[in-house]
Amino acid sequence: MTDRAYKVYAIENGTVIDHIPTPMALKVVEILGIGNEGIFTIGVGFLSKKHPCGKDIVKIENRILLESETDTIALIAPEATINIIRDGRVSEKRKISIPRTIHGVMECPNPNCATNKLGASRHFSLESKADMTYRCSYCERVTQVRPENLTAPL
Amino acid sequence: MISLRDMTTEDLWKIVNTAGEVKRGGHEGCLRGKTIASLFFEPSTRTRLSFESAVLKSGGSVFGFADPGASSQKKGESFSDSVRTVTGYCDAMVIRHPVEGAARLATEVATVPVINAGDGANQHPTQTFLDLFTIHEEFGTLEGLKIGIMGDLKYGRTVHSLTHAMSLFGAEMVFISPPSLKMPQSVLEELSAQGISFQTAERPEDASGMKLDVLYVTRIQKERFGDPQEYKNVAHSYRIDRSTVKALGEQVRVMHPLPRVDEIHEEVDSTPNAIYFRQAHNGVPTRQALLGLVTGGIQ
DSSP, X not given: OTTSOXXXXXXXXXXXEEEEETTOHHHHHHHHTOTTSSOEEEEEEEOOSSOTXXXXXXXXXXXXXXXXXXXXXXXXXXXXXXXXXXXXXXXXXXXXXXXXXXXXXXXXXXXXXXXXXXXXXXXXXXXXXXTTEEEETTTOOEEEOOXXXXXXXX | OOOGGGOOHHHHHHHHHHHHHHHTTOSTTTTTTOEEEEXXXXXXXXXXXXXXXXXXXXXXXXXXXXXXXXSGGGGTOOHHHHHHHHGGGOSEEEEEESSBTHHHHHHHXXXXXXXXXXXXXXXXXXXXXXXXXXXXXXXXXXXXXEEEEESOTTTOHHHHHHHHHHHHTTOEEEEEOOGGGOXXXXXXXXXXXXTOOEEEESSGGGGTTSOOSEEEEOOOOGGGOSOHHHHHHHTTOOOBOHHHHHHHOTTOEEEOOSOOSSSBOGGGTTSTTBOHHHHHHTHHHHHHHHHHHHHTSOO
């Protein structure tokens, strides 16, 4: 088993997201909104020094994610790394950072918020990086990022 | 004019100073030729009437509804479509809505200035403006005051807005409430981060000896409680009477956004400490000033 392919299949062009804590790979796919487009491959539960419970990898073929998209990944996997692949080689190693604003992918937990009652678009601004809290632009409630509040982008 | 969070101390000074000028007879007719829409998707007495009075006193015209049942929302029209339509009929609109963030949403589709007259449990900025105007009128300053805020500190939008505004002026604050209605931790953390000094207490008597300049009393609002038992546990849990006022000292001024139920005994009304009815009356010049500023009638 020593020569077992550790990698998920290599891709020629696209984006590789590594060091996602297990089992968040599917959540990453969901918040990127790529579940219904193109080809992506998921590897789950690889051994990792960073993540004692293992790490996941997502490889997205023929799509270079925008920085605004890759920063969204930091909401659930702040230690994830992004490699942009062009012609089979790593053309860019991208660091991700906690986004200052979040559009679309987080639900406001306040049931009486205009985003839940009046169809306002979801928009949050960073309140505390240390606590991962954001303030809703409509109802102004501060909320901590939780995977269950994150959804496909609206 | 949606949220205190959007405003600087300079903005607040501008409103307070302009309201003072209006009250002294300045800016007469500043809304002449202007039409103001008054859209109240939730019942209101003081706020709606004082806005309408402000428009009429400044020479403007006002139209709208005070009952959402009378609006086309009842026919299923979306809030955004209602706002998008009315924006073509007026020079500014005043909106009260039970949903938090409704006024912010209105600014995205309106082409005229929007004034938030209360959005659910979130913000009621014009109440805070008239509170600041009243405090300034009484003390000649907004800076360095010691203010006790009492009542429903958990759900009360008025107290959250006032706390935020007074923190901009470096006020020292004392929060008085039953344990289950304490100021949310997030608000206290925000004050700490700003270096604002505050204390907490459970009864108004606990603040005697603190030399409060203002005791701001609020009603425990039944309508904000999801659990009727939670309301029952705290309803009627405090009352300000002459002896409380005496214990707080003759310097204290008692304010209340009204309506009161039984938080302040009527015997306090005739004391020089009671300024809550003047506070309510100040809603008119404050809203005249605001409307004048947002429509360009006051530069």
